[in-house]
Structures are given as C-alpha cells and as structure tokens.
Amino acid sequence: MRWFVTAPMFAAFVLPLPASAQQPRVHDGVHVRAAFGAGYGADSATREGDVGETEGTVGGVALSGELSAGYALFPGGLLGAGFYFNHVPSPKARDIVWRQGLGTIEIDEIEFDHGGYWMLGPMFDYYPIPSGGLHASLAVGWGVFGLGDGELDTGWRVDTDQKGGGLSGAVGVGYDFWVASGVSIGVLGRFMVARGSAEDDENADWTHTVYSPALLFSASLD
Numbered sequence: 001m002r003w004f005v006t007a008p009m010f011a012a013f014v015l016p017l018p019a020s021a022q023q024p025r026v027h028d029g030v031h032v033r034a035a036f037g038a039g040y041g042a043d044s045a046t047r048e049g050d051v052g053e054t055e056g057t058v059g060g061v062a063l064s065g066e067l068s069a070g071y072a073l074f075p076g077g078l079l080g081a082g083f084y085f086n087h088v089p090s091p092k093a094r095d096i097v098w099r100q101g102l103g104t105i106e107i108d109e110i111e112f113d114h115g116g117y118w119m120l121g122p123m124f125d126y127y128p129i130p131s132g133g134l135h136a137s138l139a140v141g142w143g144v145f146g147l148g149d150g151e152l153d154t155g156w157r158v159d160t161d162q163k164g165g166g167l168s169g170a171v172g173v174g175y176d177f178w179v180a181s182g183v184s185i186g187v188l189g190r191f192m193v194a195r196g197s198a199e200d201d202e203n204a205d206w207t208h209t210v211y212s213p214a215l216l217f218s219a220s221l222d
C-alpha cells in the first residue's frame with residue numbers, strides 16, 4: 001500500500017524534468033545579434049593628383065555597431081551574414097606630407113567634416129561550448145568608406161569629399177550571458193580592416209588602408 005502512495009509522488013517530481021529540458025540554453029538554430037558601442041576609426045591614406053602627392057593618417061572616435069543573422073550548421077557553429085559599421089563624426093589628419101614640384105610641405109592638421117566605414121558580407125561565429133558564452137567570429141566582405149571635406153587650422157578648405165570601396169574583414173571575440181531561454185546579452189571586442197581606392201571631387205586618386213578597433217555591447221536571440 002505504501003508503494004502505491006510513494007510511486008505517484010515520485011513520478012510527479014521526476015516526469016516533469018524532461019519537459020523543462022526541452023528548451024535548453026544552447027546556441028543553435030536561428031541566431032540574430034545586434035551590437036552597438038564605441039571605437040576608433042583610422043585611415044592611412046595617399047592622394048595623387050595634379051598638384052602632387054599627399055599622404056597622412058586620418059583618425060577619430062567612432063560610433064560602431066553591427067547587425068548579423070545566421071543559422072547553426074552544428075550546435076555552436078553559426079554561418080550567416082552581417083552588416084558592420086563605424087561612423088566617425090569629426091576625423092582629423094595629422095603629420096600630412098605634401099610632395100609637389102616645388103618640394104615637400106608638411107601640414108600639422110586637417111579637420112574633416114565626417115568619415116565612415118561599413119562592411120557587408122558573410123560571417124561565421126563559433127561557440128566552443130554551445131551552451132556557454134565565449135565565442136569568436138570571422139567576417140569578410142566588401143567595405144565602403146567615405147571622407148568629407150577638410151579644413152586646415154588656417155581656415156583653408158580642402159575639397160576631398162569622396163566614397164570608395166575594397167576588400168574588408170572583421171574578427172571578434174566576445175562573451176554572452178544568458179538572461180532568458182533563447183535570449184543573451186554580452187560584450188564583444190572587434191577589429192575591422194579594409195584596403196581600397198576612391199576618387200575625390202577634384203578627380204584625384206586616393207588609396208586607403210582603413211582599420212577600426214571597437215568595444216560593443218550585444219543582444220542576441222537564439
């Protein structure tokens with residue numbers, strides 16, 4: 001008689017356990033992430049035109065972020081695509097060297113109206129432990145960068161407004177914390193780089209090597 005009483009009580013506690021495990025916190029299936037933060041955007045640029053060759057480095061604080069989506073080829077291994085961006089509100093160029101027929105001129109600083117760099121392309125994100133938070137990502141694609149007009153400290157305006165593109169890549173390492181079933185938040189360190197060319201309003205040719213480190217805060221759905 002005692003067995004008939006204890007058996008149903010035992011079943012009442014044990015049988016619901018598999019049901020509660022039907023939605024484990026694992027990075028599998030569809031994965032969507034949005035991340036925003038701050039970083040630094042830099043551009044090692046060379047300009048060749050009718051008035052000679054100019055080279056220098058442009059940089060400034062950047063507003064950075066990304067939007068990505070993918071699907072798990074296997075638990076923890078996500079393949080998809082992403083949009084990665086960096087907006088530099090007030091980039092400045094320093095240690096500019098201008099070589100022309102009369103010799104070489106060094107310019108201390110040029111302040112540009114704006115600058116930016118974004119990339120669109122496929123990505124792979126890997127969680128070594130599918131239920132854990134540590135992950136590393138790799139993305140490649142086409143990068144587009146722009147640079148507005150500039151102004152010297154003397155007030156002389158420089159017409160450089162341009163947009164160009166080239167091959168680009170991004171690597172990142174982050175950690176996510178589960179806050180609900182299928183929902184996580186985290187931090188992500190990212191480094192982007194691109195190499196390409198552009199043409200400005202004066203038909204001068206530019207060569208750019210752009211790079212941007214950033215620290216982002218992310219939210220993901222699995």
